[in-house]
Amino acid sequence: MEETVGTARPGKAAPDFKAEAYFKGGFTEVTLSDYKGQWVMVCFYPGDFTFV
């Protein structure tokens, strides 16, 4: 998977990342490139327990 330096832009490869995650009662690790072959929606938001 190629390295992308700089910010994500439509038409360009999505920058890969690995992160700790919470999923259905457990903790796990998620890597974006593991999902190649599927459509993925990466959804950022400001914070848990906030209002919108």
Next chain:
Amino acid sequence: MQVLSVSTNSKFVHKMWEEVELSKMVGGDIPFPMLSDGNGRIGTKYGVYDEDAGIDIRGRFIVDPDGIVQAMEVLTPPVGRNFDELIRQIKAYQHVRATKGAEATPSGWQPGDTVLRPGPDLVGKVWKVWKPK
């Protein structure tokens, strides 16, 4: 389609938020991984990390099966997203991909509406096949 949510909260806070609030809002478990971007590195790669506030602002990115970003929408925190538009975009991109780009979706397209077949024949003739609503 796989959804991955990301905020700068730790995995512990995600667990608590799901238990205390989200599960009541949706009536069950959250069906996708909630990622932790504590140091803002992921947000920085996607241009949504606000260093001063230490949070990721409201950005969402549609990534196709080849790992290419097809669409993005970034909002500042006070305003929420429109899911209808998001679903519409996903369906449109999936349609375009299924036809290998032979068909494109015009403005306001909904599944079942007229699509456009880009090519020399269509130049100057889009008005014949499609009208704005």
